[in-house]
Amino acid sequence: MSSLQDMKIATEGQNRPKTPIYLDYQATTPTDPRVVEAMLPYFTTYFGNPHSRNHAYGWDAEKAVEKARAQVASIIGADEKEIIFTSGATESNNLALKGVAHFHKGKKNHVITVVTEHKCVLDSCRHLELEGFEVTYLPVQKNGLIDLEQLKATIRPDTCIVSVMAVNNEIGVIQPLAEIGKICRAAKVYFHTDAAQAVGKIPLNVEEMNIDLMSISGHKIYGPKGLGALYVRRKPRVRLEALIHGGGQERGMRSGTLPTPLCVGLGEACAIAQREMGAEAERLKTLRDRMYNKIREQLPEVYLNGDLDSRIPGNLNLSFAYVEGEGLMMGVKDIAVSSGSACTSASLEPSYVLRALGVEEELAHTSLRIGLGRFTSEQDVDYAVEHIVQAVQRLRSMSPLWEMAQEGIDIKSIQWAEH
Amino acid sequence: MSNAIYMDANATTLPSASALAAMEVALRTAGNPSSVHGFGRATRALVDRARAQVAQLVAAKAENVIFVSSGTEANNLALASGGGRPLIVSGIEHDSVLKPAQLAGARVLQVRRTGQVDLDDLAAALRETGRPAFVSIMLANNETGVIQPVREAADLVHEAGGLLHCDASQAPGRIALDLSALGADLLSLSAHKMGGALGAGALVLKRDIAVNPILLGGGQERFRRAGTENVPAIAGFGAAAEEARTAVHATRLAALRDRLESKLAGVDIAIIGGEAPRLPNTSCIVVAGKSSETLVMALDLAGFAVSAGSACSSGKVRPSHVALAMGYGEEVARSAIRISLGWWNSESEIDLLATRLADFAGRKVHTLPDMQPAA
Amino acid sequence: MSYSEKLIEHYENPRNVGALDKSDTSVGTGLVGAPACGDVMKLQIKVGADGRIEDAKFKTFGCGSAIASSSLATEWVKGKTLDEAEQIKNTMIAQHLSLPPVKIHCSVLAEDAIKAAIRDYREKHGEKPAEQAAE
Numbered sequence: 001m002s003s004l005q006d007m008k009i010a011t012e013g014q015n016r017p018k019t020p021i022y023l024d025y026q027a028t029t030p031t032d033p034r035v036v037e038a039m040l041p042y043f044t045t046y047f048g049n050p051h052s053r054n055h056a057y058g059w060d061a062e063k064a065v066e067k068a069r070a071q072v073a074s075i076i077g078a079d080e081k082e083i084i085f086t087s088g089a090t091e092s093n094n095l096a097l098k099g100v101a102h103f104h105k106g107k108k109n110h111v112i113t114v115v116t117e118h119k120c121v122l123d124s125c126r127h128l129e130l131e132g133f134e135v136t137y138l139p140v141q142k143n144g145l146i147d148l149e150q151l152k153a154t155i156r157p158d159t160c161i162v163s164v165m166a167v168n169n170e171i172g173v174i175q176p177l178a179e180i181g182k183i184c185r186a187a188k189v190y191f192h193t194d195a196a197q198a199v200g201k202i203p204l205n206v207e208e209m210n211i212d213l214m215s216i217s218g219h220k221i222y223g224p225k226g227l228g229a230l231y232v233r234r235k236p237r238v239r240l241e242a243l244i245h246g247g248g249q250e251r252g253m254r255s256g257t258l259p260t261p262l263c264v265g266l267g268e269a270c271a272i273a274q275r276e277m278g279a280e281a282e283r284l285k286t287l288r289d290r291m292y293n294k295i296r297e298q299l300p301e302v303y304l305n306g307d308l309d310s311r312i313p314g315n316l317n318l319s320f321a322y323v324e325g326e327g328l329m330m331g332v333k334d335i336a337v338s339s340g341s342a343c344t345s346a347s348l349e350p351s352y353v354l355r356a357l358g359v360e361e362e363l364a365h366t367s368l369r370i371g372l373g374r375f376t377s378e379q380d381v382d383y384a385v386e387h388i389v390q391a392v393q394r395l396r397s398m399s400p401l402w403e404m405a406q407e408g409i410d411i412k413s414i415q416w417a418e419h
Numbered sequence: 420m421s422n423a424i425y426m427d428a429n430a431t432t433l434p435s436a437s438a439l440a441a442m443e444v445a446l447r448t449a450g451n452p453s454s455v456h457g458f459g460r461a462t463r464a465l466v467d468r469a470r471a472q473v474a475q476l477v478a479a480k481a482e483n484v485i486f487v488s489s490g491t492e493a494n495n496l497a498l499a500s501g502g503g504r505p506l507i508v509s510g511i512e513h514d515s516v517l518k519p520a521q522l523a524g525a526r527v528l529q530v531r532r533t534g535q536v537d538l539d540d541l542a543a544a545l546r547e548t549g550r551p552a553f554v555s556i557m558l559a560n561n562e563t564g565v566i567q568p569v570r571e572a573a574d575l576v577h578e579a580g581g582l583l584h585c586d587a588s589q590a591p592g593r594i595a596l597d598l599s600a601l602g603a604d605l606l607s608l609s610a611h612k613m614g615g616a617l618g619a620g621a622l623v624l625k626r627d628i629a630v631n632p633i634l635l636g637g638g639q640e641r642f643r644r645a646g647t648e649n650v651p652a653i654a655g656f657g658a659a660a661e662e663a664r665t666a667v668h669a670t671r672l673a674a675l676r677d678r679l680e681s682k683l684a685g686v687d688i689a690i691i692g693g694e695a696p697r698l699p700n701t702s703c704i705v706v707a708g709k710s711s712e713t714l715v716m717a718l719d720l721a722g723f724a725v726s727a728g729s730a731c732s733s734g735k736v737r738p739s740h741v742a743l744a745m746g747y748g749e750e751v752a753r754s755a756i757r758i759s760l761g762w763w764n765s766e767s768e769i770d771l772l773a774t775r776l777a778d779f780a781g782r783k784v785h786t787l788p789d790m791q792p793a794a
Numbered sequence: 795m796s797y798s799e800k801l802i803e804h805y806e807n808p809r810n811v812g813a814l815d816k817s818d819t820s821v822g823t824g825l826v827g828a829p830a831c832g833d834v835m836k837l838q839i840k841v842g843a844d845g846r847i848e849d850a851k852f853k854t855f856g857c858g859s860a861i862a863s864s865s866l867a868t869e870w871v872k873g874k875t876l877d878e879a880e881q882i883k884n885t886m887i888a889q890h891l892s893l894p895p896v897k898i899h900c901s902v903l904a905e906d907a908i909k910a911a912i913r914d915y916r917e918k919h920g921e922k923p924a925e926q927a928a929e
Contacts, residue, residue, distance in 0.1 A: 027459070043616060048430075052724075055423055057425055087492070091646060120635060127635055225650050226648075246491040246514045246515030255515060256491035259618030259652065262617065322855060324857055324860075327858050327860070350832065398861070416830070417826065417828060460796070
């Protein structure tokens with residue numbers, strides 16, 4: 001497969017981009033070469049165990065870990081003491097939800113989350129329900145955003161934590177974090193946000209937004225896989241129970257030897273994102289709009305899923321009516337996109353996120369998630385548009401549903417044999 | 420950058436060249452293993468290959484290898500999977516076994532002065548519980564290197580209808596490791612203790628035992644451990660496992676370690692666990708009258724990186740829980756230092772260390788107050 | 795998931811895409827599946843005077859496996875009598891295209907589409923297709 005170097009060449013001005021083109025930046029991002037360079041010495045020269053307190057190998061590693069911790073804290077306006085390293089956003093989300101709920105069990109047994117959260121939040125909540133907690137799953141509006149009044153009305157005296165993702169992994173919509181934070185703080189309820197898709201893409205500040213816990217992923221921001229972080233507020237202090245016990249690392253909240261090179265990588269990724277976020281967002285928005293407009297100019301009946309304005313610049317989620325998403329993906333095999341999220345796309349069910357927006361099942365089956373990112377060029381976009389348009393046209397020409405639509409037959413009027 | 424001679428392999432090893440190469444390739448390969456497109460499949464292939472390599476290391480089936488983020492997570496996952504069976508652990512386990520075991524109210528097994536778990540106590544504990552138990556006994560202790568009678572323990576546990584988990588983090592590349600021969604039902608491994616990188620571990624199952632996941636979410640690792648796979652660390656783990664399978668360095672490491680200990684014969688020191696079969700690379704030494712804190716610091720100044728007890732503790736030097744469990748008193752437990760060697764160490768380094776240690780010991784000759792059993 | 799070369803070839807160069815006049819008495823039309831389930835197949839057969847299927851067309855909304863399965867189905871029914879075409883089983887299609895286990899339902903749908911088209915034709919001919927064809 002393409003290495004980063006190949007991608008870089010592709011962005012450095014050739015007419016035909018290097019294929020396959022990676023447009024799946026919400027599934028994972030390539031590790032930025034600058035991040036890789038920063039990490040490499042910590043595999044070899046500074047290979048020590050950062051918890052070895054007795055010699056310089058350990059101290060060097062520890063120093064690097066602490067620098068990285070400060071870099072992570074900086075991008076979200078937190079104090080470095082509030083950053084817990086984990087193995088990834090999945091662990092961060094599990095720790096935030098189960099950890100806080102377990103600590104407060106008996107006194108506060110109610111959890112609020114949203115139907116469009118990442119699977120690991122929903123699965124953690126299901127698990128809490130089995131343990132006797134009560135969970136409210138807030139619906140979303142047609143644009144993918146929650147209704148703040150509904151949130152307010154759902155909070156009860158025994159509500160322990162509200163978990164609302166910052167940016168949705170499938171449709172890229174940004175929830176109104178500052179408003180949610182205000183509501184939670186006023187109600188004295190913890191506010192957790194899964195910011196795996198948000199950090200480094202939109203400005204985030206845990207103070208201004210009154211966020212108490214925030215999950216961060218390394219590999220979604222051009223950092224390494226296998227590392228994430230959880231921001232845990234110290235004032236007022238958030239109390240949680242650890243999921244992984246042992247050496248008592250990370251102030252007892254998460255045991256296990258810290259992987260120094262990965263910590264360094266996440267720190268560097270945050271530092272780069274913090275420096276470049278503004279310009280990068282502008283560039284991606286231009287590319288995203290170019291793509292969306294070119295597709296709409298050439299194809300009728302293309303629908304955008306999720307709000308366009310409250311959305312990260314690197315995401316498009318489009319339904320190409322009458323063309324099935326998986327079939328379409330196969331038709332654009334030079335372009336790596338996804339239908340549904342990466343964790344579930346091996347299954348055949350339509351995306352639960354799209355269903356939650358009220359997208360009809362037949363339309364949900366026709367959706368593609370297109371993720372643009374740091375190494376996406378204008379040529380990539382144009383190439384992708386050309387091939388997507390061709391594939392959609394070809395597949396529509398052989399779609400019985402398209403044929404019926406052209407003949408004016410209402411597909412809903414047909415008695416389908418659901419199987 | 421430190422110029423010290425690194426003799427703390429049981430804390431973490433230098434990554435092997437093949438592991439580094441595999442990791443670098445993976446670091447530069449874009450893709451999420453769960454994605455169905457070519458980028459995803461390329462990273463999936465790296466994970467699959469590593470899974471086969473790790474399985475081969477311990478002669479297990481690839482589908483029974485669960486990749487996790489560390490040995491600590493593997494141990495936590497194992498102990499969470501007891502399925503309600505009463506829990507029994509040895510007193511010299513790593514904190515990542517002991518802590519969750521304590522929280523679950525486990526019965527802690529006595530350990531003999533040799534550093535080996537007391538099998539009579541295990542038999543007694545199995546009788547006490549009266550129903551099939553979940554037992555955790557490590558293969559080789561991280562502080563003393565003492566190899567535990569896991570096979571015998573497994574027979575006792577299985578006779579009583581229970582399951583045996585074995586934390587084998589320190590074993591790969593040092594001693595032979597075969598899941599069937601060992602008799603364990605679950606086995607924990609840590610990549611960075613065997614020449615791989617920090618950030619990957621595995622729980623290996625002898626057969627398809629129901630695992631109670633700690634991390635919920637995506638369906639990764641056959642629904643036993645959610646979270647996007649740490650592809651580079653896993654790729655490095657695989658390469659390290661392949662290298663460890665041959666244990667090419669074991670003989671040389673044993674020669675180095677024995678050279679150190681024989682050079683120290685006649686010096687006022689004691690070897691903890693020296694009577695028992697040990698890992699070839701580990702020596703746990705008490706120098707009369709020197710606290711481990713003082714000794715480790717003095718050695719650091721002299722250019723040797725060694726450790727007092729295990730590296731996971733929070734900085735404050737605690738008495739070694741392993742030495743305490745072996746029946747030694749506080750003073751010895753506060754004096755034990757660990758020399759753990761790797762393929763990178765040389766004879767001349769050993770000779771330098773021996774001279775230094777003899778020097779420290781000789782400055783103030785002491786007889787150890789409580790090297791004899793208290794009772 | 796990886797696909798067989800035969801499957802990809804059928805997806806990229808599908809045979810017999812198109813439509814036949816469904817009001818024609820020599821044409822049988824089968825429409826199976828449902829948009830909400832992510833796959834819909836329309837398979838049509840045209841039966842000649844000799845009682846053999848002389849032409850077949852399909853249109854499919856679905857994944858690559860569904861498209862390839864229907865393409866293969868149209869290829870296989872051509873030249874067969876209705877009784878012979880009815881003998882085509884989903885397992886034969888799945889085997890020929892080496893469908894991965896999660897895609898077996900695509901071959902089931904293709905078999906259903908063939909049967910539905912034959913049923914439609916027979917209904918048009920009062921359940922007596924062979925005699926009707928000789929009118």
